[in-house]
Amino acid sequence: MARPKHELMRADIALDRSSGIPLDRQIADGIIKAIVNGALRPGDNLMPIRRIASALGVARATVDAAYALLVAEGYIKTARSRGSFVSVDLPARAQPPICEKKNAAQKPVSRYRALLANAMQELLPQKNVPLAIVGTSPEANPGKEFAAILQRVNRRSMLDMVYSHPSGLDALKAEICRIASRLRGVRARPEQVIVTSGSQLGLTMTLLGLFNAGDAVLFEDPGYPLLHGTAELCGLKPIFTPIDAEGLNLKAGLSMAPDARGVYLTPSHQCPLGMMMSLKRRHEVLRWACESGAWIIEDDYDSELRYGGNLPYPSLQGMDTGENVIYVGTFSKVLFPGLRLGYLIVPEQLVDLFSGLRLLIDRQGQELYQAAVAQYIHEGFYEPHIKHMRQIFEARRTYLLAACRREFGDWGEFSSGEQGMHVVFRFHNQDIDDAALQRLCLEQGVETRHLSSFYHNHPPQKGLVLGFGFYTESQILSAVSRIGYVLRHDFSAWGPQESARQEP
Template sequence: MPLEKAAPQVLFLPLGTPEAGVSLQGWLYESLRGAILGGRLPAGSKLPSTRAMAEHYGLARGTVQAAYQQLLSEGYLQARTGSGTRVSEVLPDPTLNAGYVRRKVVAKSVEQRVAPRTPWLSKLAEIEPIFSRRAAPGGLLPFFPHRGDIKAFPIDLWRKLHTQQLRSSRLSLLLDADPAGLPALREAIAGYLAIARGVQVSAQHIVVLGSVQQGLDICLRLLAPGDSQVWMEDPGYPGARQLMEISGVNRVEVPVDRCGLRVEEGLRLAPGARLAYVTPSRQAPLGGELSPARRLALLRWAAEQGSYIFEDDYDSEYRFIAKPIPALRSMAGAEQSVILAGTFSKLLFPSIRLAYLVLPEHLIEPFTRAAALMSRHANSLAQAVLADFIDEGHFDRHVRRMRKLYTSRAEAFAEAAHRHWQGLIEVPEIRAGMDIACRLLVGNEQDAFARLRAAGVDALPLASYRVAPRDPGLVMGFAPYEERAIDEAARAVARALRN
C-alpha cells in the first residue's frame, strides 16, 4: 500500500509588525488568517504550539490561545489529539474556499509554465540522453550496453581506503581543492598511463574532471568557437554528438568502417575543421581499431591545420585477444594536438564520476581555469581514495581480474548467440570492451527493440549512434551478466524475434 504524502510542516512565519491601535490578539489573528488565505500556510500545515508561538513572538500565551481559538471556531484551523493544530483542508466560507482553490490553480499554472525557447532549450527538448534510463529494480536488464559488473568491485577494500582518508589528520580533504585535481591522483594517473597506455607525460599535463563529457564540453567551448567545423564519427558515441548539437558547432559526420574513422572522408568534407572526436582504440560502437595508416593521416592533418584531436579512450583496457594497443597520444608528434580523455566510470563504477584529460602544454592553463569556473573541482575525497587505490596496486589487479571475467562472459555471449540466434542476429568476433554491435537479420530496429523490451530484454538500436542509414543492428552488452543469465536472456531474444 503506498504511503500517504506527509503534510507540510510550518514552524514560524514572518508576520510583520503590529499596527498602532490594533490589539496583539487581533494582529496575530489577522496575520495567520491572511497567511492561510494567501497560501503561505498551505492546507494541512502544522502550526507551532501556543507556548512556542508565544515565546517566538514575545506574546502572552493567553493571547496566542485566543487567536488560535478564534481561527478554530471559524474553521480556518483544526485541532486533533496527537496531531497538533493544522490548517483546515477546506475553508469555512464557500466564497473564500473558491478563492483558495483559484490560488492553488494559479500556483499550479506557474509551476507548469513553459520555459522560454532559447536555442539551448529548443535543442535540449529534442535530445533524449540514451544512457540515463533507469535500471530495473533488480538491476540492469540484459543486454543493456556500456556497463560493467559493479558486483565484482572490491567494495570492502574501497570502504577501508575511504575510512583511512577520513582521519582527523586529513580533514583538509573536506576543503576546496586544486581545480586541476589532487597532485597525488595526477601523479598516479601519469604512472598508470606510462605503463598501460604508452603515454609518457608529467602530472602537470593532467586535469581531473567529473566526466569525459565535461572534458569534451570544455574543448568545444575553448577550441571550436561559434560555428566551427568538428569531425564526429558516424556511427559514434551519442553523448558526444548530442553535446555538439547543443554547443552550436558545425558537426561534420565522418563515416566509420572496420578500420575506424575514414580520415580521407573527413579531409574531403571539412579539411579546415577545428576539432576531431575519435575513439581510436575501440571505436564506439562498432569496436574496430583505427589503423596505423589512418592514425598517421589524422596526426598529419591536425599538425598541418593547427587543429586538435579529442581521443576518447573509454574502455581500451578491456581487450581480450592481446595487450591493449597504445593510445594515439603516445605517437610521435601527438603531444601538441591530441587531447587524451580517460574515465574511471567504466573501469570502476559509474557513480565515481572521475575522469581526466591529458593536455598539450599550451592548453593546461586555459583548461584549468575553465574547469575551476565551471565546476570548481572534482570530488577531492574520491580523488584521494582513488589515488591510494592506484598506488597500492589495487587498480591494476582489479582491471586484470575484470578483463578475465569479461573475456569469459564475451565467450558465453558469443556461444549463446550461435546457439539461439541463427538467422536472427549476427554477432561479430568480440575482441574487446563490454558490449558489441550486432547485425539484425530480421525486421527493423525499432520493432526489434520494442519486442525485446516487452520480453524483458534491453539493447540499443544502432540507429541511436548514427546519422547515415546503415544495415539494421543492435548494440548489446554482456559484461554485467553471469553466464546463466546470458543464456536465459538469449533464449528470450530468440522467442521475441521469432514471434
C-alpha cells in the same frame, strides 16, 4: 465580538490517517491554509493545545509538535503572556501571490530547449539489467578494498577538503599519469592531467576549450550519441564522417569540410562498431593535425579491457610527436559510473586553459572520491582489479557469443573487436526495425541498444549492441533466450527461412 477561530481551524484540518503524512505536519498545514486564505489573521490567537488535541482526537504531544513546526517556519509565535498567535511578519509563502497569472510555460528559455528535451527522450542511461553495457556487479567491482579506503579517506580528510586547484588533487593526477603511461602508452607529466567529472565533462570541456561556435569538427558516424548533442550545445558544426573497416575515414570527412578544426575519435575501440583504427589511418590523422593545426580528441573509454591474450593497443596520444592530441579517460568502466571521475591529458600549453574551464564550469571536483581513487591506485589495487575484470569479462563475452550464436546466430553476425564491454550483432536482413526490437526486448526485461541509434547522417546499420560483463552466465543465457523469443515471435518476417518455419 470574538471570531470563532477554532471552528475555522477545525474545518481546515481534515486529518487523513492513511496518507502517510505525519499528523503533526497535517495539523500544521491545516493552520497554514487558514492563515493563507485569511481565516486566521496576523495577531490572532490560536486555540489552546489541549482543546485542539481533543477536537481532533490526537495526543497533545502531536499538536505540540505541529505548533513547533509552525514556530520554526515563522507562521506563529508563542509568548508566555498570551499563548500561541499568528505571526505579524508572515513568511513570503503565506502572503497573497504578487501575480495571479502563471505563464512559466511560455517564458522564453534557451534555444536548446528542444535539443535538451530530446536528450531526455533518447539518451537516458540503460537500466542496470542484462544486457546493459555499463553497470555494476558483485563479481566485477572495486569491492571491499575501495569501500575501506573510502571510509578511511572520509574520516581523515574532511578538514583538508577546502576549495582547491580546479585541475584536481595532485595525488590523483600523479597516479593517473602513471597508469595512463603504463597501461595506455600515454606520454605526459602529472601537471598535464585535468581531473573531470566523468569523461562527459572532459569531452564537453574539449569542445568548449578548443573550438569556437560555427567551427567544423569531424565526428564519427556511427558514433557516441551523447557527444552529438553536446557538439550542438557548444554551437559547433558537426561533420558526420563515415567509418569503414579501418576506422574514421578522414579523407571523406575532409571532403565535406576541408577547413575542419578538429576530430573526435575512439581509435582503440570504435564506439559502437568496435574496430581499432588502422596504423595507416592513425598516421594520416596525426599528420593532418600536425600540418593543419587541427586538434584530435581521443576518447579512450574502455581499452584497458582487451581479450585473447593481447595487450591493449597503445593510445594515439602516445604516437603523437607534436602536441595535437587531447586524451580523454574515464573510471566509469573499470571502477563504476556513479563515481563520476574521468580525466583529460592535455598538451602543456593547454593546462591553464583547461584548468580555467573547469574553474568556470564547476569550480573543482569532489575531492573525497579523488583522494580515494588516488589511494586505491597507490596501494596497488587498480591493476589487479583490471586483470580480474578482464578475466571475468572475457569468459562472459565468450559465453554470450556462443549463446547468441546458438539462439539466433542465423539471423546475422557479430562484428566487434576483441575488447571492451559490448559486442555488436548485425542483422543479415537490414529491413528489420531494430528500435522496435529494442523496445520489445525491454518489455521482456532485457536491455539492448539498437545499432541504428548510433548513426546520424549515414544509412544506419540494423543490429543490437549487447553488454555482457556484469551478468552471470545464467543471466546471460536467460536474456539471450528472451531476445531469441522476441525475434521469432515478433520479427519472423525478417528472419532466416528456418526461424520463420519454426513458428507455431
